[in-house]
Amino acid sequence: MEFFLAITTLNDFIFCPYSIYLHEIYNYTKEDTYHSKSQSKGRRLHDFIENDTNPNDWKSAFVYSEKLKIYGKIDDYDTANRELIEYKSTVATAFKGYYYQIWAQYLCLSEMGIIVEKLAFYDFRVSKKIEIPLPSNDQLLELECHVRKVQQYDFNSEIKINPNKCRRCIYQNLCEKVNF
Ligand code: SF4
Numbered sequence: 001m002e003f004f005l006a007i008t009t010l011n012d013f014i015f016c017p018y019s020i021y022l023h024e025i026y027n028y029t030k031e032d033t034y035h036s037k038s039q040s041k042g043r044r045l046h047d048f049i050e051n052d053t054n055p056n057d058w059k060s061a062f063v064y065s066e067k068l069k070i071y072g073k074i075d076d077y078d079t080a081n082r083e084l085i086e087y088k089s090t091v092a093t094a095f096k097g098y099y100y101q102i103w104a105q106y107l108c109l110s111e112m113g114i115i116v117e118k119l120a121f122y123d124f125r126v127s128k129k130i131e132i133p134l135p136s137n138d139q140l141l142e143l144e145c146h147v148r149k150v151q152q153y154d155f156n157s158e159i160k161i162n163p164n165k166c167r168r169c170i171y172q173n174l175c176e177k178v179n180f
Contacts, residue, residue: 004064005151007072007104010143011097013150015169018159022171056080063108068147074105075122083118084109090125103135103143 012020056079064071076085086102102119109116120131135143159177166178 003069003151005070005147007070007101007108009150010070010100010104010146011095013146013153014095014097014100016159016162016165017153017155018175018177019169019171021155022175026171026174054078063105063112065104065108065111067111068104068107068144069151070104070108070147072101072105072108074109077109077114077116081118082115083120084116085120085122085129087122087124091121091123091130099132099135099139100143100146102132103139104147106135107140107143 009020012023058074058077058079060073060075061077062071063074074084075087077083078085084102084106086098086105088098091098098121102121106116106119116134118131119134120129122129161177163178166172166175169175172178
């Protein structure tokens with residue numbers, strides 16, 4: 001059976017592979033069972049995206065790549081400007097995972113025959129769009145290697161605990177790997 005990977009896991013994997021497991025578990029719980037501050041922030045960001053009714057924009061559209069075996073949802077594709085925009089609560093630090101996500105979406109759209117000429121992050125905290133270059137061939141190769149790494153990862157293997165990351169993790173109160 002073919003295994004398609006969710007694009008969001010490309011970022012989560014860099015942060016901590018175990019967070020992917022916890023995300024899957026708590027994704028299916030009721031909001032009042034577990035809903036952290038960060039998740040509430042994510043919900044507000046999602047509402048903000050959904051409430052923008054510009055008819056030129058494709059919001060939350062599903063995309064996939066047969067070649068890379070990945071799928072996901074884009075935040076916003078501005079058809080007038082052929083610009084793909086990924087919303088983040090903040091991009092003060094643009095983590096590598098953010099780039100993998102938007103490059104993956106770009107690749108999916110391109111494979112689906114949609115022309116993308118521009119890429120940008122939108123920083124929700126400061127209400128600012130930050131344009132970034134289209135990925136080079138080397139960067140697309142790097143993305144492909146990362147996708148294969150996640151697809152082939154053994155989730156039963158030991159994870160390296162990074163206390164600094166755990167302190168920022170939205171699952172820290174629920175994760176049995178840490179005990180603060
Ligand atoms: S609390 Fe730490 S070990 Fe647990 S999922 Fe988060 S980052 Fe990973």
